[in-house]
Amino acid sequence: MDTSRPLSTPRAQSSLKTLRASKQWQSALRLFLSYTVLLFGAAFMLFPMLWMLSSSFKPTWQIFTDPPIWIPQEWEHVRAGNTNRMLSLWRVDVDGESRQVIEIGTRRYTTVVDGSLLQNLQSIPGDQIGEAASTLVGTTLLNVRPLVSDSATQVVALARDGDNMVVANLSDIQAAVSRLPLDEVNAGERADITVEGVEFRGREVTTDAGIVQVIPLGPESALTIVGPPEIAADAILVPAEQLQDADFASIGDTELRLSHLVDDTSATPYVTLSLESWQPVINEEAVDTLAFIAPAQLLGEREIVPVGPNDVAMQVTEYTPEGDEAPYDVTILISGTASSLVIPADQTNSLRLAQLGGLTSARGDSFGRIAYRVQDGFVEGEALNSVALVGDPRDMALIVPQTAVTDAFDVSPDQMQRSTHTEFRLDGYREALETKVAETQFPTFFKNSFLLVFLNCLGHVLSCVVTAYAFARLRAPGKGFLFLILLSTMMLPFPVTIVPLYELFRDMGLINTLGPLFIRSFFGNAFLIFMLRQFFASIPRELEEAARIDGANVLQILWNVIVPLSKPAIATVIIFTFWWYWNSFLEPFIYLSSPELFPVSVGLNFFKDQYGTIYFDRLIAASVMSMVPMIVLFFFAQRYFIEGIQLTGMKG
Amino acid sequence: MAALQRRFGLNLSSMAGREALTFYILILPWLIGFIVFLGYPMLRSLYLSFTDYDLLSAPRWIGFRNYERIFRDPEFWQSLKVTLIFALGSVPGGTIIALALAMVLAQKLKGVNFWRTIFFMPSILSTIAVSILWLYIFKPEGGLLNIMLGWFGIEGPGWIASEQWALPALIIMSWWNIGGQMVIYLAGLKGIPESLYEAAEIDGANGWAKFRHVTIPMLSPTIFFNVVLAIIGALQIFDAGWVMTRGGPNNATLFYMINLYERAFNFVQMGYASALAWILFIIIMVITVLVFRSSALWVFYESEVK
Numbered sequence: 001m002d003t004s005r006p007l008s009t010p011r012a013q014s015s016l017k018t019l020r021a022s023k024q025w026q027s028a029l030r031l032f033l034s035y036t037v038l039l040f041g042a043a044f045m046l047f048p049m050l051w052m053l054s055s056s057f058k059p060t061w062q063i064f065t066d067p068p069i070w071i072p073q074e075w076e077h078v079r080a081g082n083t084n085r086m087l088s089l090w091r092v093d094v095d096g097e098s099r100q101v102i103e104i105g106t107r108r109y110t111t112v113v114d115g116s117l118l119q120n121l122q123s124i125p126g127d128q129i130g131e132a133a134s135t136l137v138g139t140t141l142l143n144v145r146p147l148v149s150d151s152a153t154q155v156v157a158l159a160r161d162g163d164n165m166v167v168a169n170l171s172d173i174q175a176a177v178s179r180l181p182l183d184e185v186n187a188g189e190r191a192d193i194t195v196e197g198v199e200f201r202g203r204e205v206t207t208d209a210g211i212v213q214v215i216p217l218g219p220e221s222a223l224t225i226v227g228p229p230e231i232a233a234d235a236i237l238v239p240a241e242q243l244q245d246a247d248f249a250s251i252g253d254t255e256l257r258l259s260h261l262v263d264d265t266s267a268t269p270y271v272t273l274s275l276e277s278w279q280p281v282i283n284e285e286a287v288d289t290l291a292f293i294a295p296a297q298l299l300g301e302r303e304i305v306p307v308g309p310n311d312v313a314m315q316v317t318e319y320t321p322e323g324d325e326a327p328y329d330v331t332i333l334i335s336g337t338a339s340s341l342v343i344p345a346d347q348t349n350s351l352r353l354a355q356l357g358g359l360t361s362a363r364g365d366s367f368g369r370i371a372y373r374v375q376d377g378f379v380e381g382e383a384l385n386s387v388a389l390v391g392d393p394r395d396m397a398l399i400v401p402q403t404a405v406t407d408a409f410d411v412s413p414d415q416m417q418r419s420t421h422t423e424f425r426l427d428g429y430r431e432a433l434e435t436k437v438a439e440t441q442f443p444t445f446f447k448n449s450f451l452l453v454f455l456n457c458l459g460h461v462l463s464c465v466v467t468a469y470a471f472a473r474l475r476a477p478g479k480g481f482l483f484l485i486l487l488s489t490m491m492l493p494f495p496v497t498i499v500p501l502y503e504l505f506r507d508m509g510l511i512n513t514l515g516p517l518f519i520r521s522f523f524g525n526a527f528l529i530f531m532l533r534q535f536f537a538s539i540p541r542e543l544e545e546a547a548r549i550d551g552a553n554v555l556q557i558l559w560n561v562i563v564p565l566s567k568p569a570i571a572t573v574i575i576f577t578f579w580w581y582w583n584s585f586l587e588p589f590i591y592l593s594s595p596e597l598f599p600v601s602v603g604l605n606f607f608k609d610q611y612g613t614i615y616f617d618r619l620i621a622a623s624v625m626s627m628v629p630m631i632v633l634f635f636f637a638q639r640y641f642i643e644g645i646q647l648t649g650m651k652g
Numbered sequence: 653m654a655a656l657q658r659r660f661g662l663n664l665s666s667m668a669g670r671e672a673l674t675f676y677i678l679i680l681p682w683l684i685g686f687i688v689f690l691g692y693p694m695l696r697s698l699y700l701s702f703t704d705y706d707l708l709s710a711p712r713w714i715g716f717r718n719y720e721r722i723f724r725d726p727e728f729w730q731s732l733k734v735t736l737i738f739a740l741g742s743v744p745g746g747t748i749i750a751l752a753l754a755m756v757l758a759q760k761l762k763g764v765n766f767w768r769t770i771f772f773m774p775s776i777l778s779t780i781a782v783s784i785l786w787l788y789i790f791k792p793e794g795g796l797l798n799i800m801l802g803w804f805g806i807e808g809p810g811w812i813a814s815e816q817w818a819l820p821a822l823i824i825m826s827w828w829n830i831g832g833q834m835v836i837y838l839a840g841l842k843g844i845p846e847s848l849y850e851a852a853e854i855d856g857a858n859g860w861a862k863f864r865h866v867t868i869p870m871l872s873p874t875i876f877f878n879v880v881l882a883i884i885g886a887l888q889i890f891d892a893g894w895v896m897t898r899g900g901p902n903n904a905t906l907f908y909m910i911n912l913y914e915r916a917f918n919f920v921q922m923g924y925a926s927a928l929a930w931i932l933f934i935i936i937m938v939i940t941v942l943v944f945r946s947s948a949l950w951v952f953y954e955s956e957v958k
Contacts, residue, residue: 030859034756041753042770045828049774051796052785064794066802467682476672482679489690491880491940493888495909496933499700499916499926500693503707523685554674583778585891586909590917601780605895608784616788623781634776638769641776645832646839 056621057424063616074423078102080273080398081235084380085355087273089229089419092411100419101226104271104408107254108182108222111140112214113158115193115202117176122155123164129155134219137170139253140179141221144170158215159200166198177217180205181255185216223254224416227408232273234404237353239313240275240395249402252410258402270399276355278396280312281387282333282343283350284365284374291333291343293368294319299330299340307331308348314391316345333390334372341370341390354378356393428621435618437607440595442622445603449582449629452517452599456581457574459521460528464573465566467524468532469558473544489526502590516591517584517599521577528573531647535569536562572644575637582630600626701927706920718927728928730903731911732935734819738907739886741823747879750830754837755867768835775831783895786825787812790896812897815904822892822905833878840874841867872951880943884936908932 055063057072077086087102130151132143145167147153155167188203191213202215242262246269248255258269300318307314308331315332319342329345354375362373365388373389433442471483505516539562547557563570585601592598598606604619604626612619634641676683701718703711722728753771757764774782789796790811798808809817844867852862890909893899899906899914912932916925 026859030759034759034761037752037756038761038767041749041756042767045770045774045831048785048789048796048828051789055788063788064791066794066799068796068799463681463685466678470675470678474671474675474678475668476675479675482683485686486682489686491884492690493884493933493936495888495912496697496929497690497693498697498912498929499922500696501689502916503696503922504688504693506707520685520689522681523689524682529682554678579776583780585778585780585894586913590913601778604778604780604784608780608895612784612787619784620788623784626781627777630776630778631773634773638772642768642772642835645835 052620053624056428056617056624057426058617059425059427060615060617063620071422072424073420074425076100076419076421078229078232079381080232081237083235083237083398084352084358084378085235085237085274085398086379087229087232087235090226090416091419092226092416094409100229101416102229102232102273103416104225104227104231104273104405105256106222106224106413107257108220109179110182110185110220111142111177111217112180112185112203112205113173113217114176114178115195115200115213115215118158118168118173118195118215120172121158121166121168121196121198123161123166124155126163126165129157129165129167132157137174137177140177141219142170142173142177142217143219156217158217159198161198178214179221180207180214182220185214188214222413223252223410224413225251225254225256225408225410226416227405231400231404231406231408234400235273235398236400237278237396237398240397243270243272243397243399251408254410256405256408259397259399269402271402271405273398273400275395275397276357277393278353279356279359279389279393280314280391281352281354281359281375281378282348282390284386284388286343286347286350287333287341287367287372287388287390290347291341291367293339293370294330294342295339296337298322299332299342300327302332307345308351310352312348312351312353312391313394314348314351317342333388334367334370336370339370341367341372351390353396354387359387359389362389425617428617429625431615432607432618432622432625435607435611435615437603437610438595440598440603442600442603442607442625444596445598445600446625448514448597448603449599449601452514452588453578453581455514455518456521457577459518459523460525460573460577461570463522463524464528464532465558465563465570468529469536469554469562471529472533472536473541486526486529490530498590505591511591512593512597513591514597517581517588528576531572531644532566532569534647535566539565568640568643571637572640575633575640576644578633579630579641697926697929700923701930703923705922705926707922711923714923718924719931721924722927722931727903727906727911731906731908734904734906735887735889735908737819738823738826738889739883741820742826742886743879743882745823746827746830746833746882747875749827750833751837751875753830754834754841755863757834757838758841768838771834772831775829779891780895782828783825783892786821786828787896790821790825812905813901815901818897818901818904822889822896825892825896826886826889833882836874836878837871840871844870876943876947876951880940883939883943887932887936887939 051068054070054072058069059072059074062069062073076089078089079085080087090101090103091098092101093099124147128148130146130148132145134141135144136142137144142156144154144156147155154170156170156173157165157167159166185203185205188205191202191204193200193202193213193215200215202213205212205214238261243259244262246258246260246267249258249269249271250256256271259272260267260269298320300320302315302317304313305316306312307316315335316329317332318327319330320327330342331345331348331351332340332342334341358378359373359375362375365372365374374386375389376386377384378387435441471479471486501516502511505511508515510516510519543565544557544561547561552560582599583601584599585605588599588602589605592602595603595606604622607622608619700711702713702715704714704717705711753767757767761767792798792808792810792813795808795811797811801808811821812818848866848870849862852866857865888909889907890913893905893907893910894913897905899910908928909932912925912928915921915928
């Protein structure tokens with residue numbers, strides 16, 4: 001081969017160019033592939049963690065939505081008048097503008113066909129008809145099906161006829177269908193309608209056109225009337241039985257039902273915002289301090305009267321104390337056969353009504369032998385109160401005068417979306433810290449974990465430094481053999497010692513104490529001894545000589561020379577110990593049975609078993625909190641983690 | 653003391669003798685710990701494995717009956733199968749992912765430390781918290797994974813609620829934990845002398861050939877060592893299985909250690925559990941020895957060339 005041939009010939013230059021181009025192309029490809037791998041890897045590693053972090057700030061309902069809500073949101077509410085009822089705020093698009101509204105009323109509709117206008121019925125085998133699709137015909141929704149044989153022909157199924165379906169052509173039925181309010185259809189008299197020999201079950205309904213016999217077809221639909229949130233300010237709460245149906249007010253394509261109050265001579269029309277069960281509640285504190293148990297024989301006739309500044313209807317009776325005290329009126333909070341929980345009638349300032357839906361997580365409590373329920377964290381405006389559920393719930397209506405309902409309009413419910421704002425909610429964290437897990441709370445678990453970590457670190461540092469120094473520096477017969485044993489114990493699977501260790505610690509009386517979880521650390525750890533030995537071996541011997549000549553003993557040399565030089569290695573021992581014992585689960589799980597001794601890992605699992613399917617937000621928040629110490633340690637000491645791992649993983 | 657001196661031929665008044673004495677005093681804590689907390693328990697558990705023992709009454713010698721019962725117990729075979737499948741999925745998959753990430757990071761890209769932090773972080777976190785996280789990601793209804801699969805028109809399986817998919821779910825989760833391996837491979841890759849690649853290039857090796865003939869052989873001792881550790885770890889998996897599925901559904905994730913734990917601490921069959929522990933111990937030793945033996949075929953030790 002002629003090596004002296006210059007590269008400057010045109011041919012060589014061009015091939016060099018292609019070579020360079022292909023090299024460039026190759027390195028671009030490689031860079032692209034590299035970053036693809038990195039991004040996929042990072043997504044796999046980082047995404048679950050970010051999701052978890054974000055979920056820890058969400059209310060429970062938001063954690064498992066489809067599509068996922070990435071940034072925590074909070075539902076928005078407006079207070080109804082001066083009640084403690086919060087009305088949901090919704091968002092509706094009106095002419096491209098998003099408006100915040102409250103729901104004022106909803107009317108349900110169904111599609112019916114006028115029996116007298118029905119014609120040209122056919123009976124077709126069911127398998128000849130395709131899937132139904134809800135289709136808007138004029139202003140009416142209809143379930144329309146294509147024919148399998150001829151998809152251009154669309155029919156509407158009216159009834160079953162054995163395996164066949166009685167259908168009408170869409171074009172024939174179009175003029176006969178209309179949308180009627182569901183309540184009116186259901187209120188109509190039943191009527192059997194026979195068309196072309198087919199019998200239908202229909203209803204007789206009064207419409208603008210007079211009395212017609214209709215066949216309900218479905219599908220059902222609804223129209224919701226919404227209005228500006230300011231309407232809520234005028235809301236008042238009245239007992240449901242005081243409402244009297246009046247006429248309708250027309251709004252858009254639908255109507256709003258109006259009512260009068262029974263005793264209202266001015267016949268002011270009202271609009272009903274909600275009709276719900278409301279529960280009398282009283283501050284738990286008032287029960288604790290003012291209520292008492294009255295035997296039935298000391299109580300007089302009962303009467304239901306409005307009580308307290310909020311006029312809550314409660315049973316009131318006269319109480320005759322034993323002794324000389326004069327009788328006085330009491331309100332019965334919880335009624336029992338032998339005795340009742342009562343409170344003096346003039347001590348009922350905090351008695352009020354609360355909508356039952358807000359009291360769903362009430363806990364049981366008892367006063368003497370009388371059981372009642374208490375809702376903690378009941379939201380009233382800005383305040384969170386503990387309230388006792390007393391008396392009997394009753395149906396109440398939240399109403400506003402029709403005059404207050406301005407700018408109302410109708411929308412289909414599927415166009416309404418809950419109004420939300422971004423909010424990083426800390427309730428999950430707060431509740432996770434406060435929730436009692438078998439009389440123990442999370443801070444106790446953290447305290448236990450830190451204590452365990454501290455004791456193990458202390459044990460490991462003391463025992464491993466000494467042993468490692470001996471293996472690194474001192475000569476003795478049998479050392480090589482012992483070092484081999486030390487190394488081999490690193491590979492030894494620990495399950496084989498589980499049972500005898502349990503037995504051993506039981507004999508020492510240490511079951512259900514922290515003992516078994518840290519004592520062994522004071523007797524060294526093969527991995528850490530090996531790591532320290534490697535480090536000590538790299539320290540020049542000369543540094544010790546001076547101290548030795550000065551007459552220092554081994555411990556003095558260790559303390560004055562080796563330890564100051566080995567701070568990074570000792571830091572690694574501490575960090576690894578922290579890592580292992582913060583996360584260790586099986587051993588504490590085996591040895592501990594009292595929750596007040598649990599470290600975080602076992603406590604978290606315990607919490608999960610008890611509440612994992614209810615309090616998602618709390619469990620996720622608790623998980624995040626359990627990770628925080630490790631993550632903080634990692635960011636401050638990443639170098640030690642990585643160097644420690646490299647040191648032991650690079651053998652071979 | 654005199655006996656000790658004769659036995660080891662030591663003279664404690666000499667320098668060497670004093671040094672040896674110091675050595676033994678210094679390692680005494682470890683030596684005691686080794687005997688009390690490792691040596692004795694191992695022998696004790698071997699003995700217990702031949703007994704019927706409920707912790708309350710004295711162990712009763714029953715010969716090989718525990719072992720006979722174990723080998724006839726379908727739960728044992730199920731747990732062995734599940735654990736081996738887990739190891740077969742988790743170890744090679746994890747090794748490949750760790751190796752791929754390490755190789756990419758070894759190419760002098762920008763922000764190596766940043767990427768390394770991201771990949772390493774999951775492996776420092778508590779298995780319990782991580783399991784709770786993945787429990788929710790694998791949730792069949794509303795879980796993040798199935799929602800995201802839905803975007804591609806895939807109807808996700810029931811994952812941990814499904815007999816068929818619970819084990820794959822746990823395997824996938826185990827790949828989240830490869831940060832430690834990756835860090836080790838990265839360090840190993842950086843330790844390969846540049847000159848070897850240059851030499852290969854002069855010989856006309858392309859990217860794949862360099863990987864095949866330089867990277868893999870040079871890294872094989874490290875890979876080997878970590879594969880052994882990963883296998884030992886995978887065969888002893890407990891935490892994740894316990895938190896996520898507790899062996900279910902229908903024993904589909906009944907890991908060996910879960911079975912052992914339940915025998916020992918729920919049924920208090922300490923003899924039976926000791927026998928299970930010894931079988932696991934032997935299985936791990938056999939696999940380790942097999943891997944060591946096979947290593948001659950695929951692990952390249954530099955000293956061989958010298």
